[in-house]
Amino acid sequence: MTLKVLVVDDEALARSRLRTLLGDCTAPGAEVVGEAADAAQAMAAIGREAVDLVLLDIRMPGMDGVALARALADLERPPAVVFVTAHPEHAVQAFEVAAVDYLTKPVRLERLQQALQKAQRLLRPAGELRDHAPQETLIIQDRGRTERVPVAEVLYLKAELKYITVRTASRSYILDGSLSELEEKYPAHFMRIHRNALIARRAVRALEKHFDADE
Numbered sequence: 001m002t003l004k005v006l007v008v009d010d011e012a013l014a015r016s017r018l019r020t021l022l023g024d025c026t027a028p029g030a031e032v033v034g035e036a037a038d039a040a041q042a043m044a045a046i047g048r049e050a051v052d053l054v055l056l057d058i059r060m061p062g063m064d065g066v067a068l069a070r071a072l073a074d075l076e077r078p079p080a081v082v083f084v085t086a087h088p089e090h091a092v093q094a095f096e097v098a099a100v101d102y103l104t105k106p107v108r109l110e111r112l113q114q115a116l117q118k119a120q121r122l123l124r125p126a127g128e129l130r131d132h133a134p135q136e137t138l139i140i141q142d143r144g145r146t147e148r149v150p151v152a153e154v155l156y157l158k159a160e161l162k163y164i165t166v167r168t169a170s171r172s173y174i175l176d177g178s179l180s181e182l183e184e185k186y187p188a189h190f191m192r193i194h195r196n197a198l199i200a201r202r203a204v205r206a207l208e209k210h211f212d213a214d215e
Helices: 012-023 039-048 065-073 088-096 109-123 126-132 179-185
Strands: 002-008 029-036 053-056 080-085 101-104 137-142 145-150 154-160 163-168 172-175 190-194 197-200
Touching: 002 012, 002 039, 002 109, 012 029, 012 109, 029 039, 039 053, 039 065, 053 065, 053 109, 065 080, 065 088, 080 088, 080 109, 088 101, 101 109, 109 179, 137 172, 154 179, 179 190, 179 197
Parallel strands: 002 029, 002 053, 053 080, 080 101
Antiparallel strands: 137 145, 154 163, 154 197, 163 172, 190 197
């Protein structure tokens, strides 16, 4: 599957760099079907072309990227959105509009490729998902027994030393693995809120930023 990508950024150099990086992406590949410097141009481009994914800056003149993402979500066939910004403090807003991923500039090829893979998994047709869907249970070894914990029942995952604590509404489990692998495997289920923690998207009601007194 080759993703049809629209690049939206008010800086021409930023759009050019993303176009170059996208040309180096494989599995999935990416075809840049348009560029836009603001929200109006982006909406016009989507009206002309079928777009799978929008790489979207946040700070732009006029309507900003977050507001544009909300407008895109109201379309009959909304594209996936990946924010690409120099301002990491907007990550909470990215969550609120259900962005697939959040990349900070300068963008590395490896991170861009990961974002494309997340978008591809979310955009697969229903029939293809049934045939190729990742396993929807976590296999837990507990005191010599093997348990299957449905991913949909997991509230959060926390990395502790060499293991991961898996928390459901009824109990906790210990899993041998990495958060990065689980985040990549289940992008529709979990979001990263800390380098050591993933939380179930369905369990989140709001996010707040807190600062230390000496910051």
